[in-house]
Amino acid sequence: NLTERLSGVIKTLRGEARLTESNIQEALREVRIALIEADVALPAIKVFIEQVKQRAIGHEVLGKLSPGQAFIGVVHEELMAIMGGDKADINLNVAPPAVILMAGLQGAGKTTSSGKLAKWLMEQKKKKVLLVSCDIYRPAAIEQLALLAEQTGADFFPVKTGQQPAEISTAALDFARKHHHDVVIVDTAGRLGIDEAMMQEISQLEQLLNPVETLFVVDAMQGQDAVNTARAFAEVLPLTGVILTKLDGDARGGAALSVRHITGKPIKFAGVAEKLTGLEPFYPDRMASRILGMGDVLGLIEEAQRTTDQQEAERLMKKMKSGKGFDLNDFQQQFQQMKKMGGMSAMLDKLPHQLSQAAQNMNVDEKVINRTEGIINSMTPQERAKPEIIKASRKRRIAAGSGASVQEVNRLLTQFEQARKMMKMMNKGGMAKMMRAVKG
Numbered sequence: 001n002l003t004e005r006l007s008g009v010i011k012t013l014r015g016e017a018r019l020t021e022s023n024i025q026e027a028l029r030e031v032r033i034a035l036i037e038a039d040v041a042l043p044a045i046k047v048f049i050e051q052v053k054q055r056a057i058g059h060e061v062l063g064k065l066s067p068g069q070a071f072i073g074v075v076h077e078e079l080m081a082i083m084g085g086d087k088a089d090i091n092l093n094v095a096p097p098a099v100i101l102m103a104g105l106q107g108a109g110k111t112t113s114s115g116k117l118a119k120w121l122m123e124q125k126k127k128k129v130l131l132v133s134c135d136i137y138r139p140a141a142i143e144q145l146a147l148l149a150e151q152t153g154a155d156f157f158p159v160k161t162g163q164q165p166a167e168i169s170t171a172a173l174d175f176a177r178k179h180h181h182d183v184v185i186v187d188t189a190g191r192l193g194i195d196e197a198m199m200q201e202i203s204q205l206e207q208l209l210n211p212v213e214t215l216f217v218v219d220a221m222q223g224q225d226a227v228n229t230a231r232a233f234a235e236v237l238p239l240t241g242v243i244l245t246k247l248d249g250d251a252r253g254g255a256a257l258s259v260r261h262i263t264g265k266p267i268k269f270a271g272v273a274e275k276l277t278g279l280e281p282f283y284p285d286r287m288a289s290r291i292l293g294m295g296d297v298l299g300l301i302e303e304a305q306r307t308t309d310q311q312e313a314e315r316l317m318k319k320m321k322s323g324k325g326f327d328l329n330d331f332q333q334q335f336q337q338m339k340k341m342g343g344m345s346a347m348l349d350k351l352p353h354q355l356s357q358a359a360q361n362m363n364v365d366e367k368v369i370n371r372t373e374g375i376i377n378s379m380t381p382q383e384r385a386k387p388e389i390i391k392a393s394r395k396r397r398i399a400a401g402s403g404a405s406v407q408e409v410n411r412l413l414t415q416f417e418q419a420r421k422m423m424k425m426m427n428k429g430g431m432a433k434m435m436r437a438v439k440g
């Protein structure tokens with residue numbers, strides 16, 4: 001996936017101070033391949049790569065970021081941008097009833113999404129919702145929507161046998177006005193492929209209903225095929241947004257990029273499960289992370305921005321290597337850094353093995369950490385620099401100052417001594433590993 005490819009890129013770009021046309025060439029090639037693998041449509045890829053390139057070239061690499069990380073940051077931002085940037089809300093900004101028309105191929109998830117959307121609107125927006133089925137070609141389809149209405153508690157418009165979609169629509173609108181529905185969701189028939197009759201029918205419905213939202217429902221698993229469907233629907237209907245369904249079945253999410261690019265319309269919702277709660281507002285930033293498949297790499301970038309700079313880390317590492325000169329001041333600094341990095345558990349995962357082991361041996365948990373830090377804070381810089389001067393009276397003062405007992409102060413000093421010994425013991429190989437880990 002993209003992550004694997006990009007981790008190669010990070011290595012390539014390591015040590016470069018700036019992203020240049022030549023050093024990002026290979027990185028861009030990896031991104032291109034990853035997007036092809038994710039089944040993103042070629043025109044969308046082309047535009048995307050061009051945008052990343054323009055943004056990345058000359059991009060100053062932040063002191064704490066490696067160029068590889070900076071590059072990934074650019075890719076992430078551009079992924080977000082191509083999927084619409086900010087989250088797009090559903091528009092209900094009309095005199096009620098607000099009509100939502102669902103369009104798409106058969107099996108895309110229109111009926112299911114109608115039910116899910118009804119539920120979402122009732123729960124999240126406190127709307128009174130009417131569900132209407134214009135899918136007269138398959139009796140089971142009307143049944144399906146009636147059942148969804150029952151399950152969600154939405155109202156259902158009773159269709160009379162023989163009624164045509166146009167009649168159903170106008171009758172349903174009257175019904176909704178009379179019963180004070182806020183929202184009318186109109187489910188439509190789909191065909192297995194795009195055909196003229198179907199397009200004419202939905203286009204006629206659109207003119208009759210004058211919907212505030214005409215949502216194109218598309219199956220994420222269709223990948224590139226989604227593009228042709230999207231184009232056909234966008235040509236005949238003034239689409240206002242997209243519902244991307246079955247994202248739970250497609251880990252790659254390439255369709256999200258293509259569909260947005262082709263229709264130019266925001267993806268408003270994502271179907272993430274078959275069940276009725278499986279509809280979520282679509283967040284471009286989350287989807288971008290998902291396509292990158294690397295929440296962890298992004299976390300790393302943020303972390304690098306937040307924590308102390310690399311030189312500081314290297315200075316500490318040098319001290320640790322010898323065990324000489326590593327004192328409680330450094331220890332204190334590590335605690336502060338640890339807090340910035342999201343606490344103990346987050347830290348342990350990222351620490352080089354030996355240090356993580358040492359921390360575990362010290363039996364640390366969050367509470368103990370806070371206490372330990374409190375004790376260290378109560379020491380003078382001189383005491384931190386030379387812990388061996390901390391004798392009985394100083395211990396009593398430190399204990400009183402931090403609300404700890406003298407035993408706790410003793411324990412901390414012993415543990416620190418152990419950690420320092422451990423650092424001395426670390427061999428060269430271990431050190432090299434650690435340096436690599438710190439450099440990310």
Ligand code: GDP
Pocket residue numbers: 104105106107108109110111112113190245246247248249270271272273274278
């Ligand atoms: P329609 O022909 O467009 O009305 O499609 P349906 O709503 O009948 O959905 C077709 C199939 O896709 C059904 O089996 C649904 O349960 C399933 N489906 C729809 N949306 C999702 C989704 O987001 N996730 C999963 N896993 N299945 C979905």
Ligand code: MG
Pocket residue numbers: 110111112135141187188
């Ligand atoms: Mg249906």
